[in-house]
Amino acid sequence: MAKLKDIFQDVKEVGQKNLVLLGNEAIARGIVELGVAGVFTYPGTPSSEIPTTLFHAKNLLKQKDYDLYLEWSTNEAVALESAYGFSFSGLRTVFICKHVGLNVAADAFLTLINTGVLGGLVMIVAEDPQMHSSQNEQDNRWYTKLANIPMFEPSDAREAKDMLKSAFEMSEEFETPVILRTVTRIAHSRADVPLNPITNPIIPNNMKLKIDPSRFVCVPENARKNKLRILDRVEQISKSITESTWNQIDQGSNKEYAIITSGSAYAYTREALNYLKLDFPLFKIGISHPFPKETIGGFLKANSTSTIVIIEEADFILETFIKKLAFEVNFSGKIVGRVEGVTPSHGELTTRKLLIGLSKVLKGEISIPSIPLPTDNFQFSRPPVLCPGCPHRATFYALNKAIPKRHRIVSTDIGCYTLGASPPLHAGHLVICMGSSLGIGSGISQLPNQTDPVVSIIGDSTFWHTGLPGLVNAVYNNSKLLLLIVDNSATAMTGFQPNPGEKLSITEAARGVGVKYVIEVDAFNPKSSLELIKEAVNNDGVSVIISKGECRIQYVRREGLPDTTYVVEPSRCVGCHTCINRIACPAIMWSDQKNSKGKVIPVIDQFLCARCGLCSQVCPYGVIVSKDAKEVVGE
């Protein structure tokens, strides 16, 4: 990743210098080139590096007299509502979330799109085809059809920055929010990006808002007018984009086939055509909503004897609308796409997948390089795991000691601690979305004749995000459950963004909504917390245990590693393997030594060990002992 001083460097001329940036860094740079004054977000992969880059550059921007209000909102609904409020200033405003974050914000989103806005408001929404870091695969282009909101679809990091400018211009001209859609392979991809000068926002000395209640109070009478407004607005935008260079046609030399593609799929399309050395007419759609009906109609007409090939990533939305349009304009040629197997129905698109798809519809042989068959079964998984020193591991160890795994129902939530659902911790039977642990747990606890204790697990940031209403609900409906809040004082999974826990107390919040039994325990002292967990599951109603232990990565970054480390004493180890089987810390491995009974002795990898000492508390024979780190690893 690029250095902050490089990302936010001054350039005098437009496009003077190219810098290799991550898509998200390019967008962060774009935000300050365009004089954006407000950024509202809740972090979520693959969008998080946009606000995080800006957040880390706070002082740097201050030195440049750049006034940026950056808000880590408690959730995406609040973030969008706040961005909407801020945009009434006329100052450029950005809302950022991951694809599922738009679901959280959907209620606000689907109505504020009707009122429109008075200042530029761009919603940057990052999708995650293939679910690298997500719970579902969701094509948010469908939302544009539901909400009638314009959408820009960049095909790479460079375009993402350029399109942000066009998106603001459209937003301001037509008083509408606009979506800029990225996917993992844009957000987390790199490209050499030309830099334009940074433009500081011009903040008026005397901020006066002119808000017309007959438009912005969405009671039915006004809402009906707003419905007409949005229809008219989208009609006007439709007309305005017929000449847009973002919807661009390359005239090919070989007209046997003609291709229509958009956004992220364009890059793979170009790669595949280069590989095949084919030059077909190609329509690259950059603004996919309003659906560019006229331009696509013209393209169909111009290529009426060609087979039209539609290439898109994720769902077949273009295809659906193009096939409908073909019917309306009496296009009699052939149109092929997802239905014919050109693109896969799930997962992210790749050049190879596309070549395989094209081989189904293009005439003639396509040679796709074959992959050698392995000579042996080398399958080995390396799933993400809780880090060495993670406080969640200690909490789940205590939970497992307190309540037998077979006799409990555990609903967990979204965060690092979701990884605790894997063996050997098994701390989680269910997880769907942010904040769901409480609702699911509460629902199960209301079942008649279900006697196993119900435990809901949630992290600090997720608790503030959408856990709180679930807690209120559980208290109000007298659900019998133990809420285990794993408070690591960080939004760790997405890269250490701050959350309300910096200033607010979870304990006070839980007491405030009426929970009688609220206690805090030290995550790194599992012996004491397991007794309290045992006690709490027998309580009636809702009990809350807050297991506090700072994210070890955050702690070590600030404080450095402790001077005391832990080692297995090989001469005393009985080879029971409790350490490995109970906590599975990545730093504990098999050594090549055996004890006198022939049992393999575990060893602690001092390079990976974060020196939390959990293993020494877990070892039933006390053979994992603390040692001066200098003696063990040297300086």
Add this chain to the structure above:
Amino acid sequence: MNKMEYQIFLAGVGGQGILSVTDILCNAAVEMGFTVRGSETHGMSQRGGSVFSNVRFGNVHSPLIMERTADILLGFEPAEALRYAQFIKPAGYCLVNKHSIPSPSFILSKDTYPEINTIVTELKLYSRYVFAQDATKLATELGKPIMQNIIMLGSLSAVPDLPLTDNVLQMALKQQFKEPFYKLNLEAYNLGRAKFEEYLAQNLGNP
């Protein structure tokens, strides 16, 4: 720009400094006037998981390398090199760190981690040149095991058809590290480079 394209596939485990090497390669490529594209693992999958990064430059559009086309596979961990072996082209160079990092899933399931030599033999199925060294051991001898990534970068710098020059790569290395760390990293780079040059001298005539 001509029609050439060059692709480097980096594979390893979260925390091995793969993104740092990616930075250096990208900065060197843009310094030499190439169009650059790449993609990498961030977020959840990074937590001790399998991590890869793609660097492509020249006449490129997509951020991802297609299977069987990478010019170089730089494996920071042997099992991870093998996981992504299908990306290397048959005439490509596979450079791999022999130091293994078993994951808890290996440990729990009591699966045995494949023999390093078996992995190296298997890698030869995919590419003509396979160069394996214990970069972690070399880096530990230099004083910092984490520098195995720069040793691997140094080895990569000596790949015969690499369009990035030693000079520009060293400049990018200097850009990446603050002064006190730069010297040691340069030492690691030069050591890695020398090791691969040695291999080339012995093997290139008769691979």
